[in-house]
Amino acid sequence: MGKRTTIGDVATAAGVSVATVSRVLNGGAVKEDTAARVWEAVTTLEYTPNALTKSIFSGRSNTIGVVIRDLNSPFYLDLMRGIDEVAGANDSLVMFANTYRHPDREVAHVRTMDEQRVRGLIVTTGETTDARSRSMTANGTPCVVVARAVAGLHSVILDNVAAGRMMAEHLVACGRSSVGVVASGQRPSQVERTAGLRDALAGAGLPAPVVVDAGTEDEVAAAVSTLLRGRPDAVVCLTGRLTVATYTALTAAGLTIPGDVALLTMDEFAWAAALGITVVAQPSYEMGRQAASLVVEAPADPVHRVFAPTLVARGSCGEAR
Amino acid sequence: MGKRTTIGDVATAAGVSVATVSRVLNGGAVKEDTAARVWEAVTTLEYTPNALTKSIFSGRSNTIGVVIRDLNSPFYLDLMRGIDEVAGANDSLVMFANTYRHPDREVAHVRTMDEQRVRGLIVTTGETTDARSRSMTANGTPCVVVARAVAGLHSVILDNVAAGRMMAEHLVACGRSSVGVVASGQRPSQVERTAGLRDALAGAGLPAPVVVDAGTEDEVAAAVSTLLRGRPDAVVCLTGRLTVATYTALTAAGLTIPGDVALLTMDEFAWAAALGITVVAQPSYEMGRQAASLVVEAPADPVHRVFAPTLVARGSCGEAR
DNA sequence: CTGAAAGCGCTAACAC
DNA sequence: GTGTTAGCGCTTTCAG
Numbered sequence: 001m002g003k004r005t006t007i008g009d010v011a012t013a014a015g016v017s018v019a020t021v022s023r024v025l026n027g028g029a030v031k032e033d034t035a036a037r038v039w040e041a042v043t044t045l046e047y048t049p050n051a052l053t054k055s056i057f058s059g060r061s062n063t064i065g066v067v068i069r070d071l072n073s074p075f076y077l078d079l080m081r082g083i084d085e086v087a088g089a090n091d092s093l094v095m096f097a098n099t100y101r102h103p104d105r106e107v108a109h110v111r112t113m114d115e116q117r118v119r120g121l122i123v124t125t126g127e128t129t130d131a132r133s134r135s136m137t138a139n140g141t142p143c144v145v146v147a148r149a150v151a152g153l154h155s156v157i158l159d160n161v162a163a164g165r166m167m168a169e170h171l172v173a174c175g176r177s178s179v180g181v182v183a184s185g186q187r188p189s190q191v192e193r194t195a196g197l198r199d200a201l202a203g204a205g206l207p208a209p210v211v212v213d214a215g216t217e218d219e220v221a222a223a224v225s226t227l228l229r230g231r232p233d234a235v236v237c238l239t240g241r242l243t244v245a246t247y248t249a250l251t252a253a254g255l256t257i258p259g260d261v262a263l264l265t266m267d268e269f270a271w272a273a274a275l276g277i278t279v280v281a282q283p284s285y286e287m288g289r290q291a292a293s294l295v296v297e298a299p300a301d302p303v304h305r306v307f308a309p310t311l312v313a314r315g316s317c318g319e320a321r
Numbered sequence: 322m323g324k325r326t327t328i329g330d331v332a333t334a335a336g337v338s339v340a341t342v343s344r345v346l347n348g349g350a351v352k353e354d355t356a357a358r359v360w361e362a363v364t365t366l367e368y369t370p371n372a373l374t375k376s377i378f379s380g381r382s383n384t385i386g387v388v389i390r391d392l393n394s395p396f397y398l399d400l401m402r403g404i405d406e407v408a409g410a411n412d413s414l415v416m417f418a419n420t421y422r423h424p425d426r427e428v429a430h431v432r433t434m435d436e437q438r439v440r441g442l443i444v445t446t447g448e449t450t451d452a453r454s455r456s457m458t459a460n461g462t463p464c465v466v467v468a469r470a471v472a473g474l475h476s477v478i479l480d481n482v483a484a485g486r487m488m489a490e491h492l493v494a495c496g497r498s499s500v501g502v503v504a505s506g507q508r509p510s511q512v513e514r515t516a517g518l519r520d521a522l523a524g525a526g527l528p529a530p531v532v533v534d535a536g537t538e539d540e541v542a543a544a545v546s547t548l549l550r551g552r553p554d555a556v557v558c559l560t561g562r563l564t565v566a567t568y569t570a571l572t573a574a575g576l577t578i579p580g581d582v583a584l585l586t587m588d589e590f591a592w593a594a595a596l597g598i599t600v601v602a603q604p605s606y607e608m609g610r611q612a613a614s615l616v617v618e619a620p621a622d623p624v625h626r627v628f629a630p631t632l633v634a635r636g637s638c639g640e641a642r
Numbered sequence: 643c644t645g646a647a648a649g650c651g652c653t654a655a656c657a658c
Numbered sequence: 659g660t661g662t663t664a665g666c667g668c669t670t671t672c673a674g
């Protein structure tokens with residue numbers, strides 16, 4: 001484990017200069033047999049170029065930084081896969097950091113990504129990181145925010161108002177009229193979904209939904225039992241992260257779905273099909289692809305890509321007329 | 322977006338040499354007011370040190386490379402979170418690449434990680450990447466293989482034979498006698514689990530289990546229906562990746578669990594508790610932590626850490642006597 | 643076509 | 659304490 005072999009070692013072994021080695025490695029004009037000698041040396045010495053040093057010149061690595069709030073959520077996971085897929089297709093690696101919904105870590109991680117001179121940055125973080133994202137943008141590092149529209153930065157978002165409305169419409173079509181909602185926090189996405197739901201319900205002449213807030217899975221049981229006191233005929237969960245907990249709370253209360261209560265949730269997930277749970281899905285994989293594409297294409301002006309939600313009806317709200 | 326500000330710019334602004342700036346940044350001995358001037362310049366110029374260049378000296382970045390076969394699996398996801406957690410605690414970032422179970426990409430990605438001079442590498446790949454992992458080890462980059470023991474490399478694995486045995490014992494305790502198994506491929510983990518299951522069943526004087534292979538979720542339906550022709554009173558799924566599909570195939574066949582058939586699967590997952598599915602769990606998060614720790618600690622000799630599986634009984638196999 | 647030499651941004655001796 | 663001077667491994671003019 002002495003020093004690693006460098007381009008200089010290869011040059012010596014092949015009896016050429018480092019410049020020549022660099023050329024054959026990067027496809028410059030080199031006489032054929034010279035190149036052959038170099039390749040041979042490369043192979044024998046098992047030379048692996050140092051990508052770090054390379055990036056020093058461009059001042060930029062071929063890595064896409066991703067700062068996620070919570071990998072443990074079907075949405076973020078699929079998003080991640082979409083990003084990874086596009087990164088791979090563009091010879092880029094993904095540098096990843098999870099913040100576990102911890103604001104302090106968000107800024108620290110974004111900073112670290114900047115220090116790593118990532119080629120671009122994709123974040124699902126809160127406003128705390130916007131300042132740095134802006135300065136990074138000014139320095140030529142494209143930054144895209146997912147799930148939140150921000151002036152001056154690229155963004156990839158769901159039409160959350162439409163999602164809320166879509167939920168309401170489906171419930172109305174299924175003949176439900178008393179809606180309870182499990183929401184989580186005050187992020188724009190949650191607020192907008194709630195607004196859309198509220199509006200559409202009002203538009204259909206139904207009473208306003210009761211909305212309870214649950215920050216973590218542990219809080220869901222209490223939130224749902226609060227909801228159930230109002231004897232709703234439908235329960236909506238506005239974030240995929242809390243779907244399991246909501247489902248558990250409902251069944252633990254002895255309720256059948258959709259007999260006693262309809263269940264409608266956000267975000268597609270593997271078990272939804274198996275359990276017949278109706279969801280309003282986000283095209284998360286595609287959103288990840290688009291986010292990564294924005295990094296790769298680096299358009300000069302801020303681009304906001306809004307995606308439409310999709311209703312995947314599976315019966316957990318009963319039959320729609 | 323001209324040139325980024327460098328340590329030189331800061332030095333000029335503060336009226337000191339780059340060495341001094343470097344010292345205040347990295348905690349060397351500097352007079353207090355000099356340091357203050359430097360920090361001021363750092364702030365005004367929004368200087369963000371280039372981590373890439375720093376790594377050039379150590380010949381090594383502070384990044385842990387992770388090459389995963391399939392993020393879309395509860396085991397790998399938790400593993401990843403464990404890795405991320407330890408990496409974060411050690412000022413390291415995680416550089417991630419998914420191979421989508423594609424051998425070619427495995428070697429390519431591992432090579433790229435090497436080029437990035439990762440501080441260490443964690444892979445869940447097949448034998449194809451072992452050669453490079455060995456040479457990386459020789460170059461001082463600790464490599465740890467997850468879910469597969471490899472001579473000369475660190476490894477973090479489950480005691481798969483014990484897991485298989487544990488499954489058999491639970492089924493026997495629940496009075497089941499005719500076992501059907503959904504396995505996936507010939508990876509050591511699958512083979513060993515099958516062997517453990519087979520042995521323990523034989524030890525209990527029961528007939529050998531029928532084992533069918535399903536590579537992907539799409540193949541599960543057919544595999545399960547083959548199994549069902551033998552009228553088993555228990556179905557075991559040896560990989561968490563195929564749990565949903567197995568469950569779906571069973572319920573689609575109109576079978577009730579555990580009434581008509583017991584269901585026992587590998588790997589803990591969020592919905593298992595909600596659905597009362599009994600699993601044999603791997604301490605995946607802890608395994609991720611240990612893998613990352615091996616990278617951080619970089620022991621000289623290969624370390625093989627074997628973890629014990631845990632049975633989480635939830636009733637999907639009936640009552641154990 | 644190929645080599646010599648000048649950096650890229652930063653750290654690490656070595657002097658003052 | 660602080661500045662000077664070498665490099666780290668690689669790319670890229672600029673000559674030859």
